[in-house]
Amino acid sequence: MSETYYKRDDLNRFPEIGKNAPDLAAKFFDWYGAVFQDGALSAREKSLIALAVAHAVQCPYCIDAYSRDALEKGSDADQMTEAVHVAAAIRGGASLVHGMQMRGHVEKLSM
Amino acid sequence: MGRSLQTLGSPLAQPRRQLELLDEHTDASFQERLEVERLWPLNADTVDVLQLNVGRVCNQTCRHCHVDAGPDRREQMSHEVFEDCLDALERIPSIATVDITGGAPEMNPSFRWFVERCRSLGRHVMDRCNLTIIETKTHADLPEFLAGHQVEVVASLPHYRPLATDAQRGDGVFDKSLAALKKLNAVGYADDPALRLSLVTNPAGAFLPGDQAALEKEWKRELLRRYGIRFNSLFTITNMPIARFLDWLHDSDNLSDYMARLLGAFNPGAVSGVMCRSMLSVGYDGRLYDCDFNQMLELELSEGMPRHIRDLDADSVKQRAVRVHQHCFGCTAGLGSSCGGATV
Numbered sequence: 181m182s183e184t185y186y187k188r189d190d191l192n193r194f195p196e197i198g199k200n201a202p203d204l205a206a207k208f209f210d211w212y213g214a215v216f217q218d219g220a221l222s223a224r225e226k227s228l229i230a231l232a233v234a235h236a237v238q239c240p241y242c243i244d245a246y247s248r249d250a251l252e253k254g255s256d257a258d259q260m261t262e263a264v265h266v267a268a269a270i271r272g273g274a275s276l277v278h279g280m281q282m283r284g285h286v287e288k289l290s291m
Numbered sequence: 292m293g294r295s296l297q298t299l300g301s302p303l304a305q306p307r308r309q310l311e312l313l314d315e316h317t318d319a320s321f322q323e324r325l326e327v328e329r330l331w332p333l334n335a336d337t338v339d340v341l342q343l344n345v346g347r348v349c350n351q352t353c354r355h356c357h358v359d360a361g362p363d364r365r366e367q368m369s370h371e372v373f374e375d376c377l378d379a380l381e382r383i384p385s386i387a388t389v390d391i392t393g394g395a396p397e398m399n400p401s402f403r404w405f406v407e408r409c410r411s412l413g414r415h416v417m418d419r420c421n422l423t424i425i426e427t428k429t430h431a432d433l434p435e436f437l438a439g440h441q442v443e444v445v446a447s448l449p450h451y452r453p454l455a456t457d458a459q460r461g462d463g464v465f466d467k468s469l470a471a472l473k474k475l476n477a478v479g480y481a482d483d484p485a486l487r488l489s490l491v492t493n494p495a496g497a498f499l500p501g502d503q504a505a506l507e508k509e510w511k512r513e514l515l516r517r518y519g520i521r522f523n524s525l526f527t528i529t530n531m532p533i534a535r536f537l538d539w540l541h542d543s544d545n546l547s548d549y550m551a552r553l554l555g556a557f558n559p560g561a562v563s564g565v566m567c568r569s570m571l572s573v574g575y576d577g578r579l580y581d582c583d584f585n586q587m588l589e590l591e592l593s594e595g596m597p598r599h600i601r602d603l604d605a606d607s608v609k610q611r612a613v614r615v616h617q618h619c620f621g622c623t624a625g626l627g628s629s630c631g632g633a634t635v
Contacts, residue, residue, distance in 0.1 A: 223505060251494065253501045254509065256454045 191241045224253040231260055232267035293352035293461070295361040296538055303538045304359065306589040312541065313532060313617040317550045321619045328559045333568075333613045335581070338383070340570035342390040342630065343368065343376060344583055345402065347575070349394040351421055353447075353460045355493055357533040357587050360394040367398075368575040373405045375577055375601040380412055383605045390570070390630065392419040392583060397430055410440045417443045419491075419630075423464055425471035434471075438478040443487040445526070445630075446472070451513045455495035472520045481521040489524040491632075497545040499556060499625050500527035503633040526632030529553075531584050531621045553620035561627030564634030567613045573600050581613045583630070584621075590614045 198205025216226050227250045234242030250260050296304040303309055325331035347364035349356075380386060389409045396402055396418060409416050418437060424430050437444055446468075449456045453465035460468075472488075475481070480488040490510065494500050507525035514520040530536045532549060540546040567581040577600045580586040593612045597603050627634030
């Protein structure tokens, strides 16, 4: 086994995931490609969303891929940093808003 | 103000060292790749454009400059060589366009005289302008001059926001570029159909440019919305691993990955549209090359071709074999890249 769980080259080898389930992989990659085409949202906007989500799910492969992709789509570091803040705000806000559940329990249990 | 590789005494000021470094960091040869695709030999098709690099002198020292231009360079095209170019244009009427680049081409003392002569010969003239030159006292009347002679302006602007522009071209360049663009608009550029204003964007780093049509749409919207600026076309150009960009790639440990990126994005469909198939490049000393990139790497025209603009005839260079090296992967990556932007 490798020394680390994450290996940079695995990103380039991602298509090999289709070796034992080619039909499923083909469906995934076709759909994936279609998702990122220009549509009601531009490809640049989608790339920024992907970058933000990559940080929310903390996927180093996706952060690597979409840091480059966002630059290539014409975003700059200011815009990309703001996108990451959006992800962070939602993650932080998601924790905090659950505090209302905590408050509900506390109110029910307390005198 | 930064200094050129030449002034710094960098080994990468030497074209031979640049070619060696590209070989060391590239896993495939461009020629072999074309052979695999049955696209070799790569022959020119015609000569529609004569591109003159009129000197290495520039008021900027951009970090990605493949010319290694700057205020500390002294090489300039002489009046005599300009006259040789005019003679060639008179001999070869099929060359429709004269594309003038540098450095900052407007800093050459013969620039305006040459533009006037080209226009009197009925040629379309393009000025590859860095924009900030318009903000210097000695060139403040440039917009009126260019408009007066219906010169197409091809202006460099990496991004419609300041961050990438200043990172690549120097602090304060973005604000000066906007001021210059407003002056070009004020004399009719992008509003008068005879006055074309194209913008050029190079990535500010080790990545490829995005989709030209999509970026153009966004740039037009944002430059108009934010600053009231209009332009006709956006050209996306891939950074060539030559001179200062090569030096930066090497210093930042990006070179192997960047070359792998260019190789990985090799697009056989982009080969037929490479600019060397329809242009000829002239150095400040009159020497001939397939393109400005080959010029900077001192790869002169192939064996048996004329060496100097004064020896150029109408037919000999049309079907010539183009000289290639690993940097050519830059023109065939993704949607292709040329002086006129994407080629696919």
